[in-house]
Amino acid sequence: MDLDLTQDELEFREEVRDFLRTSLPDYVRDGAKRTPGVFVEPDIGLVWHRILNDKGWVAYHWPEDCGGTGWTPMQRYIFEKECAIAGAPALSVLGLRLVGPVICAFGTQEQKDRFLPAIRAGTDYWCQGYSEPQSGSDLASLRTRARRNGDEYVVDGSKIWTTHAHHANWIFCLVRTDGEVKKQAGISFLLVPMDQPGVTVTPIITMAGDHEVNQVFLDGARTSVDNRIGEEGQGWTIAKFLLENERGGSFHAPRLIRAIDHLEQLAGVAPSGHNGSLGGDIQITIRIARLRLEAEALETTELRILADIAKGRPAGPQTSLVKLISSELHQRIDALAMDLHGYDGLQLPTVRPLYGNEAPPAIGDEDAQVAAARYLNSRAWTVFGGSSEVQKNIIAKTVLRL
Amino acid sequence: MNFDLDDHQQLTLDMIGRFLGPVDIAARHAMRKVEGGYSRARWQEVADLGLLALAAPEAMGGIGGTMVDLALVAEALGKGVAIDPWLENGVLPVRLAAAAGDGRLVRDLVAGTHFAAVAFAEPGRRYETDAVGTRLDAGHIAGAKTFVLGAPLADTLLITIAGHKLAKVAGDAAGVVRQDYPVIDGSYAATVDLHRTSAEIFDLPEAKFQRVIGDVRMLAAAEMLGLAQRMFDDTLAYVGERQQFGAAIGSFQALQHRLVECYAALEQARSMVLRSAMLDPTTDDANWPRITAGAKAFVGEAATRIGLEAVQMHGGMGQTDELAIGHALKRVMLLDKLFGDQDHCLRSFARAA
Numbered sequence: 116m117d118l119d120l121t122q123d124e125l126e127f128r129e130e131v132r133d134f135l136r137t138s139l140p141d142y143v144r145d146g147a148k149r150t151p152g153v154f155v156e157p158d159i160g161l162v163w164h165r166i167l168n169d170k171g172w173v174a175y176h177w178p179e180d181c182g183g184t185g186w187t188p189m190q191r192y193i194f195e196k197e198c199a200i201a202g203a204p205a206l207s208v209l210g211l212r213l214v215g216p217v218i219c220a221f222g223t224q225e226q227k228d229r230f231l232p233a234i235r236a237g238t239d240y241w242c243q244g245y246s247e248p249q250s251g252s253d254l255a256s257l258r259t260r261a262r263r264n265g266d267e268y269v270v271d272g273s274k275i276w277t278t279h280a281h282h283a284n285w286i287f288c289l290v291r292t293d294g295e296v297k298k299q300a301g302i303s304f305l306l307v308p309m310d311q312p313g314v315t316v317t318p319i320i321t322m323a324g325d326h327e328v329n330q331v332f333l334d335g336a337r338t339s340v341d342n343r344i345g346e347e348g349q350g351w352t353i354a355k356f357l358l359e360n361e362r363g364g365s366f367h368a369p370r371l372i373r374a375i376d377h378l379e380q381l382a383g384v385a386p387s388g389h390n391g392s393l394g395g396d397i398q399i400t401i402r403i404a405r406l407r408l409e410a411e412a413l414e415t416t417e418l419r420i421l422a423d424i425a426k427g428r429p430a431g432p433q434t435s436l437v438k439l440i441s442s443e444l445h446q447r448i449d450a451l452a453m454d455l456h457g458y459d460g461l462q463l464p465t466v467r468p469l470y471g472n473e474a475p476p477a478i479g480d481e482d483a484q485v486a487a488a489r490y491l492n493s494r495a496w497t498v499f500g501g502s503s504e505v506q507k508n509i510i511a512k513t514v515l516r517l
Numbered sequence: 518m519n520f521d522l523d524d525h526q527q528l529t530l531d532m533i534g535r536f537l538g539p540v541d542i543a544a545r546h547a548m549r550k551v552e553g554g555y556s557r558a559r560w561q562e563v564a565d566l567g568l569l570a571l572a573a574p575e576a577m578g579g580i581g582g583t584m585v586d587l588a589l590v591a592e593a594l595g596k597g598v599a600i601d602p603w604l605e606n607g608v609l610p611v612r613l614a615a616a617a618g619d620g621r622l623v624r625d626l627v628a629g630t631h632f633a634a635v636a637f638a639e640p641g642r643r644y645e646t647d648a649v650g651t652r653l654d655a656g657h658i659a660g661a662k663t664f665v666l667g668a669p670l671a672d673t674l675l676i677t678i679a680g681h682k683l684a685k686v687a688g689d690a691a692g693v694v695r696q697d698y699p700v701i702d703g704s705y706a707a708t709v710d711l712h713r714t715s716a717e718i719f720d721l722p723e724a725k726f727q728r729v730i731g732d733v734r735m736l737a738a739a740e741m742l743g744l745a746q747r748m749f750d751d752t753l754a755y756v757g758e759r760q761q762f763g764a765a766i767g768s769f770q771a772l773q774h775r776l777v778e779c780y781a782a783l784e785q786a787r788s789m790v791l792r793s794a795m796l797d798p799t800t801d802d803a804n805w806p807r808i809t810a811g812a813k814a815f816v817g818e819a820a821t822r823i824g825l826e827a828v829q830m831h832g833g834m835g836q837t838d839e840l841a842i843g844h845a846l847k848r849v850m851l852l853d854k855l856f857g858d859q860d861h862c863l864r865s866f867a868r869a870a
Contacts, residue, residue, distance in 0.1 A: 251832050253761035276833045321836050322828075322843040328836075388643030398860050454858060457643040458664035461851055463701045478663065478698050478708060479640065487701045487850070494828050495836050502832060504771060 128193050135201040138166050147204035149470040151488030152327045153495060155204040156468065157240065157282050163204050164237040174211060174235050181219040181227060182235050188425045192366055192418070199369035207279060210234040210241040212365065214287045217304070217357050221345045230306070244274035244288030244331060245354070252505050254289070255298045255351065259333060261290035261305055268305060268343070270313070270336040276499065280316045280329040284309050289354055292347045302350035306342040313337060323488035324465055358501060359434050367441035368414035374448050375406050378455065381482060385455050393455060402451055406444065413440050432513040435506040442496035442503060449493040452486050459483035520791065526586060530593050536566060537597030540841040545600055549703040553670040555602065557632065563601050564629020572608040574615055577623040584732070584797035588739035588790055595743020598845050602704060604736050605855070606667040609635050612729045613675050617683045617719035622673070634671035636662035636709050644857040646730060648677040657713040658684050668707035669697045676711070681723050684716035691715070702848040727806045730856050734809035735793055737852040738816040742790045744845040745820040748827040749783055751842050752776070755831055772830060779826055782819040789815050810857065811866035817853040824849050
């Protein structure tokens with residue numbers, strides 16, 4: 116048992132570091148830093164996406180025959196950690212992490228040829244049609260219906276909390292194709308083009324004033340039968356595969372640890388109010404220490420899961436554990452960040468973006484400008500991709516066998 | 518011992534309930550879009566209801582309400598998620614002007630014809646309240662203030678300056694440079710830079726200033742109590758209605774126990790607010806800052822926790838800007854840091870013990 120990197124892995128790390136040093140544009144890094152939402156907007160994200168694609172690294176976690184890199188799990192980990200340290204933006208998960216791997220695993224060769232290159236190139240932008248107004252945690256109760264009409268499906272219903280639907284040209288949807296069978300068995304997985312009269316997108320503004328999510332109305336929306344992934348009724352199996360990817364597809368600890376490092380630096384310079392910095396404040400120091408210990412333990416939990424995957428053992432419900440811990444850690448970090456800024460942490464700008472020439476001036480430290488918005492947006496971590504309550508149910512049932 | 522409302526208190530609460538009505542999110546968003554994020558016409562209504570006079574001494578044309586009277590008002594405003602800056606632009610300047618002996622300003626403020634903002638915070642000084650960066654020099658003042666709530670609407674700025682003094686400055690006076698910015702409850706604050714600004718100067722003895730800070734902390738706690746009550750009530754109603762897995766989510770024990778914990782925190786917060794408010798006439802000025810710092814930290818922790826649970830239990834809906842709970846939580850976050858966050862206030866409470 117050891118935590119050491121092999122010589123090959125050390126060399127790989129150097130290669131990644133060199134690439135990041137030379138290829139990550141400052142304005143992209145800056146945009147990511149000043150984005151209060153959970154995901155960066157395409158004006159920042161797609162720039163980095165295309166740089167990675169040019170390097171052949173954008174879909175590094177896909178199987179090699181689908182355009183992946185063939186990296187070992189440890190290489191993926193090293194790559195993500197270095198990206199986090201460098202401040203590279205976290206890319207939209209919708210194409211690369213969610214529907215991409217689904218198409219790799221369940222799609223036909225024609226579907227792979229049609230969709231995967233456009234995800235890698237960033238020319239297709241995806242959104243996710245899972246939740247519905249009446250089906251959140253109880254996803255299997257979804258009501259959006261698709262009926263066959265010749266070579267097409269006609270889809271009626273509504274999807275909600277749809278991240279970046281206003282940027283997307285495709286939506287992957289869970290739909291009900293059979294209302295007679297057990298609720299999970301009547302679900303299918305459809306890809307639906309957004310640019311058609313039957314699809315309407317309305318914005319939902321979050322507490323912080325951000326427009327990240329939407330409600331999508333499907334009113335006689337059409338899609339070819341060729342755009343169904345898997346068989347009719349196989350949607351729930353695919354949905355679970357996708358959700359496990361969403362919850363455990365990437366590593367959280369590197370970004371969390373970097374955020375904690377940043378908090379520590381900030382505390383070192385943030386004024387205490389009485390001729391010193393908060394870095395010497397015992398309450399702040401202990402809060403940071405607690406966060407760091409939790410994040411370091413999480414890093415090792417993630418590495419243990421990684422080691423299982425590398426040895427061909429399934430990760431399965433362990434991803435729920437990581438989702439549960441990392442979501443709450445995100446929130447605690449963002450709460451401390453806000454507290455560090457004192458009154459300046461209470462500013463909540465009403466315009467977006469907060470980077471570029473049109474951005475309003477920050478009050479106090481530039482980080483203070485995004486602190487409150489990030490804190491508020493961060494509440495979503497324990498709700499999206501299955502709420503913390505749902506993760507606990509999964510762990511209780513499948514791990515603890517309660 | 519008696520915890521009942523008297524007739525007058527009940528009438529006041531009924532009146533506030535009618536004034537606020539149900540929470541109207543669309544109207545709130547519209548109000549925040551007007552210049553300064555608030556309406557002077559509505560402020561006049563607040564004054565006409567006597568809610569500002571209640572905070573002013575009778576000798577200066579006020580009603581001279583007790584701390585219990587004022588706490589009940591603050592709680593009612595919180596429960597109705599009032600958009601009105603009663604505490605920061607009403608009670609605070611009225612009490613400061615009274616403490617400084619400016620009876621004329623108190624009368625103008627109470628009448629609602631005059632709107633004041635208080636500049637007590639300085640950049641880089643966190644929650645400290647002794648003014649060191651704002652000074653009087655040859656009859657003019659110079660320095661920098663931040664987090665001046667309501668400044669964009671202010672006719673008058675009340676500015677704390679070094680040497681335990683209070684400066685009264687016209688909002689549009691020469692040498693006042695304001696940078697307005699929106700804050701978390703949707704209202705507007707400003708940084709205020711002062712360059713050789715003419716001002717009327719009053720003495721503000723430290724004990725009197727601390728007394729006013731104590732009053733504001735007390736009433737911030739009371740408003741947070743009302744906000745917490747609103748968030749709790751709305752959540753209780755929601756878990757009874759929202760159906761998932763074929764049942765109301767309120768039937769799940771995992772949520773029930775958390776709601777019970779919220780309820781316990783809410784009742785404890787109520788007790789703390791009542792206890793502190795009733796201690797007011799019997800404690801001396803030296804003890805008051807400590808009592809209110811403890812109360813605000815205690816209630817702030819409870820209200821924050823209840824608010825975060827409310828958001829979580831509302832799921833996706835809880836993330837939106839369309840529910841009263843979100844607006845209430847954002848107001849709690851502001852009040853929780855006003856004149857010191859929980860850490861700061863707990864330290865004051867512990868140190869003075």
